[in-house]
Amino acid sequence: xxxxxxxxxxxxxxxxxxQAVRFVYETECLSLTQxxxxxxxxxxxVTKGSAIFRIGDKKYSLKRGDAFFAxxxxxxxxxxDDEFEYIYISFMGNGATSRLLKCNITPEKPYYTDFGFLxxxxxxAIRRITPFxxxxxxxxxxxxxxxxxxxxxxxxxxDEQKNSTSVFQNIVDYVDYHYRECDISLGRLANVFSYSEKxxxxxxxxxxxxxxISYLNSLRIQYACxxxxxxxxxxxxxxxxxxxxxxxxxxxxxxxxxxxxxxxGLKYLKNK
Numbered sequence: 001x002x003x004x005x006x007x008x009x010x011x012x013x014x015x016x017x018x019q020a021v022r023f024v025y026e027t028e029c030l031s032l033t034q035x036x037x038x039x040x041x042x043x044x045x046v047t048k049g050s051a052i053f054r055i056g057d058k059k060y061s062l063k064r065g066d067a068f069f070a071x072x073x074x075x076x077x078x079x080x081d082d083e084f085e086y087i088y089i090s091f092m093g094n095g096a097t098s099r100l101l102k103c104n105i106t107p108e109k110p111y112y113t114d115f116g117f118l119x120x121x122x123x124x125a126i127r128r129i130t131p132f133x134x135x136x137x138x139x140x141x142x143x144x145x146x147x148x149x150x151x152x153x154x155x156x157x158x159d160e161q162k163n164s165t166s167v168f169q170n171i172v173d174y175v176d177y178h179y180r181e182c183d184i185s186l187g188r189l190a191n192v193f194s195y196s197e198k199x200x201x202x203x204x205x206x207x208x209x210x211x212x213i214s215y216l217n218s219l220r221i222q223y224a225c226x227x228x229x230x231x232x233x234x235x236x237x238x239x240x241x242x243x244x245x246x247x248x249x250x251x252x253x254x255x256x257x258x259x260x261x262x263x264x265g266l267k268y269l270k271n272k
Contacts, residue, residue, distance in 0.1 A: 017093045017095050018091055018092075018093040018095045018096050018099065018139070018142065018143070018146075019091060019092055019093040019139070020089055020090070020091045020135070020138040020139045020142045021040060021089075021090045021091055021092060021226075022088075022089065022090045023087075023088075023089050023125075023126055023129065023134070023137075023138040023141070024087065024088050024089075024090075024126075025047075025085070025087045025123075025126050026085065026086055026087070026088065027085045029051070029078055029080045029084050029085070029086070030080060030082065030084075034077050034078070035075035035076060035077050036070065036075065036076050036077070036078070037074065037075040037076075037257070037258075037259065038070055038072065038090060039072055039218060039221045039222040039224075039225055039257050039258055040072055040090050040091060040092040040096075040218075040222040040225070041069065041070065041071060041072065041090065041091050041092065041096050041100070042069065042070035042088050042089070042090045042091075043067065043069055043088060043089050043090075043091065043142065043145060043146070044067065044068050044069070044070070044086050044087070044088040045065075045066075045067050045086060045087050045088070045115060045118050045119060045122050045145070046062050046063060046064050046065065046066045046067075046068075046084075046085075046086045046119075047064055047085050047086055047087055047119050047122070047123065048064060048083055048084065048085040048086075049063075049064075049080065049081050049082070049083030049084035049085055050062060050063050050080070050081050050083075050084060051078045051079055051080035051081065051084045052077075052078070052079040052080075053068050053076065053077075053078055053110075053111060054076060054077040054078075054079065055070075055074065055075075055076040055077075055107055055110055056074075056107055056108075058108075060110075060111040062078075062084075062086075062111075064116060064119060065113070065114065065115050065116030065117075065118075065119060066111065066112065066113050066115065067111075067112045067113075067115045067118070067145075068110050068111045068112070069100070069105055069110045069111075070110070071106070071107050071110070071208075072215075072218030072219070072221075072222060072257075074107050074210065087119075087122040087123065087126060089138060089141065089142045089145075091142055092222045092223075092226070097172050097176060098169055098172060098173060098176075099146060101168065101169055101172065101207065102169070103149045105149060106207065106208065107208070107210075112149070115145075115148070118145055118148075121141065121144070121145075122141060122145075125137055125138075125140075125141045167193075167203075168203050168207050170193070171189060171193060171200065171203065174189070174192065174193075175189070175212075175215070175216065175219070176219065179216055179219040179220055179223075179243060180220070180223065180241065180242060180243045181243055182243045182244070182245050184216065184243065186200050186201060186212050189212075200212065217253045217257065218257060220242040220243050220244065220253070221242070221253060221254055221257045221258065223241075223242050224238050224239075224242045224250075224254060224262075225258070227241060227242070235247075235262045235263065238262075239251075239262075250262070
């Protein structure tokens, strides 16, 4: 007779949430404008056909069961065949960056094989979405999928690598919590964590492949997109709420990251 199994869950950090934004079955990749670039994270699972995934200076061959990630403000390309299809979930939140960092999922390592078991799960879930269950179902699928990126890479790190990762996670957690404050800067991080601005800048480029300002702006613009979708504020109010005291700079950053001006972005996101 088999024994019962009981596992106690560690306490949750209230600031470690991950929010799913869109759940999409994409069957018309060839008709989409490239490069792709998003203000938030995107988890993809290939369900049919093949493609070449290009991000930075790296290329990966995609087939059914392969998983790949997109990162805020980081352009990528898909050179696909006529049959190429994939399902993706875009997501954001204070816990998103920490979760990916813990498993070394970065623009330098965005591609994973042998996730064919997720295809059926994603396909069944997206076909069963209703207005009533959409949030719960999408986030359940996302959390389930991310739970399998746990692993060997994290466990095989040296003590020095683990310490460096831990330090950077603390810094990212701080930025994720304070990014809406207009005075957040490398100088402030240097004072809080007792590291030089130069060292902190190098940490961001090493771990994120983008600089601190690019990361900060990506957080702010994904929050701006969230506020736009809620529809309770005008664009000037959203600019201030995201940490921008200068609306013209906010407008410039918004267009660079999303490809739309704030006004056009308002119309675009309202229709999503």
